[in-house]
Amino acid sequence: SPGKGTSHPPLCPPGIKCGGVLSAPSGNFSSPNFPGLYPYETECTWLIVVAEGSSVLLSFSHFELEYHDACAYDYLQVYNGAARDQGNLLGTFCGHSPPPPFSSAWHVMAVVFRSDRHVAKHGFAAAYRKDACGGQLTGLSGEITSPRYPESYPNDAECRWSIGGASSGGPLTLVFADFQMEGGQGCGFDYVALFDGPTVTAPRLGRYCGSTRPPRTISSTPHLLIVFKSDFNIGGRGFKAHFYSAGECQEVFSTIKGNFSSPQYPNFYPNNLKCQWSIQLPPGYRIKVFFLDMELEGQSSLTGGCDYDHLSAFDGGTENGSLLGRWCGRESLAPITSRSNRLLLVLHTDRNTAKRGFSISYVGGK
Incomplete structure (x- = not known):
């Protein structure tokens, strides 16, 4: 009965404040109805924008969402920059453990809250402030x-x-x-x-x-x-x-054959990368590269070129070598062959719009 605390939260009723742009130097925000139960089937996005050159410091004073081991039902996501860009995702959270304090790596941070059609909890309360320096x-x-x-x-x-x-x-x-x-x-x-x-x-x-x-x-x-x-x-x-993070991003190969992929493949690669894969075989060998899968951010609509995210191949092991190709978007590429025993592949990604990336194999031959 309603007296026993089993009353259901409403679907997001008209007039509930949910999401928005927060541009003051500091402020607070919380899930709809907080500290009451949040509504079902709700999605809110808060975009925090502070002065350029500053970062955003975000902390949670209360956090209680429906638990699922993969946070598939109700969840809160924090993005380093604008939302919906998987390359900027700092984390997805649910359950009772509050997210750690976050400091953004630039002056924009986004927080997304989503609830499904079952099980509502009390939600969260968060505070942010402009962190002018450091973090x-x-x-x-x-x-x-x-x-x-x-x-x-x-x-x-x-x-x-x-x-x-x-x-x-x-x-x-x-x-x-x-x-x-x-x-x-x-x-x-x-x-x-x-x-x-x-x-x-x-x-x-x-x-x-x-x-x-x-x-x-x-x-x-x-x-x-x-x-x-x-x-x-x-x-x-x-x-x-x-x-x-250079863990999957700076690799040197000296075996006759091998394979590698972009960071986090087949999930979205991070933004702001410059990754290098160097293949160095004994003199007399040439290197054949096979593109098994490739999906990067597409061409610039202004120039038609690969101005944003792109993968380049250089003959001779350095970026001063002759360019064998520069690619972006979603392509099925024919294999390429080096003219020498060294080959360098370089992935550049810019600060937004991440994709699945690539998977490559190579083999050396004489």
């Missing part, structure tokens, strides 16, 4: 910028970004797309320092300043700490860097 980043890939980038960074700033905990557990690669800071002997004024682990006690991978972009850096552990510091005067544009 704990857990995605497979992301972007980091100095405060206020591309405007001049503030004086007397200190930021720490701790990257780690991605499910792949592989090493991390950091690539700087832009870098312009105050210079100086020994980088004693403004600098970026990189550490091979979660804290400053880990081995230091480098300390950089001035206007020369730091080299591509690969950690030896699944954690990387980036420290940015500015002194009391003279600034610069700062920096913009991309990181990605």
Whole structure:
């Protein structure tokens, strides 16, 4: 009877606030009807947008959704960027264990809540705030910028970004797309320092300043700490860097035959990647590559070219070698053969629209 607490929640009645764009520097949001039972058959998307150059810090104070071991019934999803892009998915959650605090890898974060037609719980309450500087980043890939980038960074700033905990557990690669800071002997004024682990006690991978972009850096552990510091005067544009988990993304093959696939294949590959597969056989061999499956983001409607996500093949083992092909979209490709004993395949993905990726096999012959 209704007196025993068995009353059913309504289908989402008109007027219930559900989802929306949150653009204040901080705020709170919760599932419909919270702290009452959420309605059946409801889907809500919250898009959190803060100032560019900042990240979003998201935390949950209450969390109670219907449990399923694959979260197939009622669930909450957190995206690093706009929703519905599987390459940006940070996690899917249900049951009684609240998601961990999240720090987005850029200034947009999306939260999607969905309920099915059975079993309602009390839902969730969440808070977010703009995290101007630093944070704990857990995605497979992301972007980091100095405060206020591309405007001049503030004086007397200190930021720490701790990257780690991605499910792949592989090493991390950091690539700087832009870098312009105050210079100086020994980088004693403004600098970026990189550490091979979660804290400053880990081995230091480098300390950089001035206007020369730091080299591509690969950690030896699944954690990387980036420290940015500015002194009391003279600034610069700062920096913009991309990181990605390199576990399935930087491989060298020296066996006569083998196969490999894009990260997470046949699930969607992460965004913001640059992955390299290098095949190096003894002199006198040539390499034949077979494309078993390929589905990448399609061509640009403006240029007709593969401007977004693309796979390229180079003869000779470096990107300076002759280009054997550059592909995107969904294609059935004929095999290609190298002219030398070395071949390099490079996958670039941009910051949105992920697809299934590719599966490739190769064989060497004389």
